[in-house]
Amino acid sequence: MALKEQKREITINDIAKELNISPSTVSRALNDNAKISEATKEKVKAVAQDLGYELNLVASSLSKNKTNVIGVIIPNIGSQFFAKALSGIQEVARANGYNVIICQTNESVQQEVDMTRVMNSARVDGLVCCLTMETKDVGHFDVFTKKGIPVAMFDRVSYAVPGPKIVVDNYEAAYTATEHLINLGCKRVAHLAGTTSSKVFCDRTEGFKDALQKNDLPLLPQYLLSSDLTEQDARDAVRIWMNLPDKPDGIVAASASSGLIISAAAKSAGVRLPEDLSIISLGNERCNEFVTPSLSAVDMPGYDMGKSAVEQLIKCIKSEKVDSSITLKPIQLLIRNSSFKH
Amino acid sequence: MALKEQKREITINDIAKELNISPSTVSRALNDNAKISEATKEKVKAVAQDLGYELNLVASSLSKNKTNVIGVIIPNIGSQFFAKALSGIQEVARANGYNVIICQTNESVQQEVDMTRVMNSARVDGLVCCLTMETKDVGHFDVFTKKGIPVAMFDRVSYAVPGPKIVVDNYEAAYTATEHLINLGCKRVAHLAGTTSSKVFCDRTEGFKDALQKNDLPLLPQYLLSSDLTEQDARDAVRIWMNLPDKPDGIVAASASSGLIISAAAKSAGVRLPEDLSIISLGNERCNEFVTPSLSAVDMPGYDMGKSAVEQLIKCIKSEKVDSSITLKPIQLLIRNSSFKH
DNA sequence: ATTACAAATGCAAGCGCTTGCATAAAATAA
DNA sequence: TTATTTTATGCAAGCGCTTGCATTTGTAAT
Incomplete structure (x- = not known):
């Protein structure tokens, strides 16, 4: 087996050394902090580009105590309703700089419980969730509400968990x-x-x-x-x-x-x-x-439900006032040939 | 707006203090390190349970330089083929203690490139990928191969990127x-x-x-x-x-x-x-x-392809010898009424 | 020129966990 | 009992980034 090319990752320290400035300045420059002069910002960014620097989200998350990750728990990806919801979720999340980690429960309550633990360990910033058909007890969401991590639910929701609910009528x-x-x-x-x-x-x-x-x-x-x-x-x-x-x-x-x-x-x-x-x-x-x-x-409206769920969730994360605790959504009657004037 | 209950997270230090032992011992105990006596392991675990401690994967990832996350890049979740692949991917990943972060490219090369950057920032331990129909240049995967992060491809693959390939004949x-x-x-x-x-x-x-x-x-x-x-x-x-x-x-x-x-x-x-x-x-x-x-x-065989892709990938991550660089998979002829004896 | 203030940068601690190495305690050998 | 292992634990540095506060430099006011 060939030797692994163990190229050490480029860090802000490398950039700092290169420019003879401090890592903090580099960090601020990369984050477009107002206190940093345009001149150094440019220099820093140029060197970053040169060296092929890419922010280490793990480290960033740890020090900011914020992961920029949204957890998604849904019954199953196979159904077109959920596939659409996922698309909506992804789109809005990405547009707001969030990554998405997805788990499916396969309609099993036990798996749902397990998944919440995973999400908790991953320290997601928020959770979008559609419950199992069988979920009665929702104690497994307490961890989040206790810590102030918002949980948005759509379609199959529980009002026993605080947070925005997106349902269809x-x-x-x-x-x-x-x-x-x-x-x-x-x-x-x-x-x-x-x-x-x-x-x-x-x-x-x-x-x-x-x-x-x-x-x-x-x-x-x-x-x-x-x-x-x-x-x-x-x-x-x-x-x-x-x-x-x-x-x-x-x-x-x-x-x-x-x-x-x-x-x-x-x-x-x-x-x-x-x-x-x-x-x-x-x-x-x-x-x-x-x-x-x-x-x-x-x-x-699967896509829209996913979309609004994340929109509301992100508002919660930013501690903005969320639009509503319940959102009703329009539905569309598609008349085809299986229903017929008698 | 109600005040957020800012319960500080429980850390290993809290457990350590509680038991008057050092954080390193706690860490080792929780990880079932052989050097720790059964007695303390039990005590530690009991207290952990009591306090509601849950490992902070972010911190753990940072210090281990390993995230236990597998990145998945696929063209779209809506197709049943990919939905099945995803199920296979999820299942194997979870069974091996990996989380999965998923992105869809919507068949856009540009999005594929963007997604690789996200995955890189997230410091995934490995990547499972099905290319866009249009992807020609695969330079955006160089970051990973250069760092020794394995990339497994299935269905739409490129042999210009090293790593296991799962294709159907x-x-x-x-x-x-x-x-x-x-x-x-x-x-x-x-x-x-x-x-x-x-x-x-x-x-x-x-x-x-x-x-x-x-x-x-x-x-x-x-x-x-x-x-x-x-x-x-x-x-x-x-x-x-x-x-x-x-x-x-x-x-x-x-x-x-x-x-x-x-x-x-x-x-x-x-x-x-x-x-x-x-x-x-x-x-x-x-x-x-x-x-x-x-x-x-x-x-x-969507499910099987996803499954094997992750299996191979995990082997790579563990630096085990991977089964093969190319895997051919069986396909099934489903004869229905649209094809007819003339 | 002196003081006052704003702008730009650096220092250093900290996020929570892991781990190599040193050390203390207990068990075994001499 | 003393020396030697073995076993169990602690120390402290480090992972890469962020951020409050201190410091330096430049600019305007006196």
């Missing part, structure tokens, strides 16, 4: 979707709901229920199925519903992926879409455009 | 896909290729060409279109091909997303799939199962 999303189906003439609208331990899904269920009620449709218990929204759950729901004497003529799926599966399952069960059955899902994926029939959806 | 992927169509009876197979500046796509094109040749099919220039694989490019390709006197009866798409669009465009142009036209794409997305007809694909 899930009630309205479901209400809109349901009413859309009703307006198309659906009389028997069903809902595949998510776990009741998550406020997101409870709100959606409420929106669904209220839309029915406001439109004088009965809420039949067999039309409201609650599950973990796995692939199997979605298939089971379709099987159950399609064996009913009164099959539903409209389905509101609580998630993008379950909507996709419901649609596929119904289709392969011989149901004509959308003539016999209209489907709409809460949450949009790129895929929805490509399936046949293309799948209507209420789009959730 | 793109030639074989395309060859297999093409031959699959030929075996089904396709006589006029076309290929929408990616940019020629990327080895990945060149290899795929070669595989396509060779498969034709080996099977005694002519390579007609109008059947080989090269592009950036944008949505528009894919639509254009379909339009061109469908206006040919001799329309192709098989298409190999160089990417998952272009395959999806080609299929949709062909369908809406009235082409019967798969009776008139078989389609297969290089790269699989979840969506491929849901479209009608479901879209055949050669699956790329």
